[in-house]
Amino acid sequence: MTRRLALVVVLALLACAASAQQGQKPPVRSIAQVTGGLYRVQNNEHYTVFYVTPAGIILADPISADAAAWLKAELARRFPNVPVRYVIYSHHHQDHASGAAVFDDTAELVAHENFAAAVKAAAPKDPRYAAVVLPESTYRDRRTITLGGRRVDLVHPGRMGHAPDFTVLHFPGERAAFVVDYIAVRTVPGSNTLQNGAPIGEYVSAIRAVEALDFDIAVAGHGPVGKKSDLGDHRQYFERLAERVSAAIKAGRTLEQVQAANIMGEYKDWIEYDEDNDINVANAYKTLSAAAPPR
Ligand SMILES: [Zn+2]
Numbered sequence: 001m002t003r004r005l006a007l008v009v010v011l012a013l014l015a016c017a018a019s020a021q022q023g024q025k026p027p028v029r030s031i032a033q034v035t036g037g038l039y040r041v042q043n044n045e046h047y048t049v050f051y052v053t054p055a056g057i058i059l060a061d062p063i064s065a066d067a068a069a070w071l072k073a074e075l076a077r078r079f080p081n082v083p084v085r086y087v088i089y090s091h092h093h094q095d096h097a098s099g100a101a102v103f104d105d106t107a108e109l110v111a112h113e114n115f116a117a118a119v120k121a122a123a124p125k126d127p128r129y130a131a132v133v134l135p136e137s138t139y140r141d142r143r144t145i146t147l148g149g150r151r152v153d154l155v156h157p158g159r160m161g162h163a164p165d166f167t168v169l170h171f172p173g174e175r176a177a178f179v180v181d182y183i184a185v186r187t188v189p190g191s192n193t194l195q196n197g198a199p200i201g202e203y204v205s206a207i208r209a210v211e212a213l214d215f216d217i218a219v220a221g222h223g224p225v226g227k228k229s230d231l232g233d234h235r236q237y238f239e240r241l242a243e244r245v246s247a248a249i250k251a252g253r254t255l256e257q258v259q260a261a262n263i264m265g266e267y268k269d270w271i272e273y274d275e276d277n278d279i280n281v282a283n284a285y286k287t288l289s290a291a292a293p294p295r
């Protein structure tokens with residue numbers, strides 16, 4: 001190694017150490033067209049969508065204050081004089097719903113009617129909810145928003161353990177739907193999904209509510225974009241988990257035996273399998289044992 005190269009390496013290492021120390025790893029951000037006027041936005045592990053119409057932009061989750069400020073500048077650059085007219089929250093969780101304040105000058109903030117109460121319940125335990133702006137209009141079951149001749153249907157899929165206030169965004173003109181957290185593509189449900197006795201059947205029916213819509217492209221709030229059939233696969237994970245854990249409980253198996261038996265082994269290639277599958281089995285075992293105690 002030349003002395004000059006050694007110096008460069010040392011400086012690079014120092015820069016890495018400094019940024020790691022200060023937690024200054026730059027965020028991974030991007031904007032990609034899904035189809036037509038529909039775009040997907042990445043901010044690290046979180047994704048949202050926006051829909052460009054001749055009369056303005058319809059944005060789903062703002063994600064965070066920093067992401068929203070960055071996105072606002074990107075939109076102004078890429079689509080000059082096309083203001084954001086709507087911000088539509090997928091659900092109240094602060095890691096998706098923060099930062100809408102920067103769009104509030106031009107946009108109407110929209111959410112399911114359970115959103116505000118859910119924020120109120122969560123906020124005292126988590127100061128990050130200060131960045132979540134409450135909606136200016138709400139709906140109960142369904143709502144259609146039209147802008148510049150384009151349309152988005154807001155569909156409440158029902159409450160489930162993850163949140164009581166989900167909105168699925170259906171873009172009929174683009175044959176696409178945006179779904180967050182309670183559905184993902186080729187990804188095992190997260191470890192908090194079935195905690196605290198959350199009924200598995202609520203997830204199954206909330207996914208069926210999306211499957212009933214007419215679309216082809218499934219855009220998720222985390223992980224890969226997929227097809228509508230990926231949502232059916234996600235529902236089937238819940239159904240198989242419930243069936244197999246119930247059968248094991250009836251057969252008198254302990255949780256440790258059920259986990260050792262790899263009863264969901266065909267999902268081993270799904271994202272987060274190693275992190276979350278055993279926890280889902282444990283949560284399902286607990287919930288289903290309470291419903292039908294082992295003999
Ligand atoms: Zn969430």
Ligand SMILES: [Zn+2]
Nearest residue numbers: 096181221222
């Ligand atoms: Zn999430």
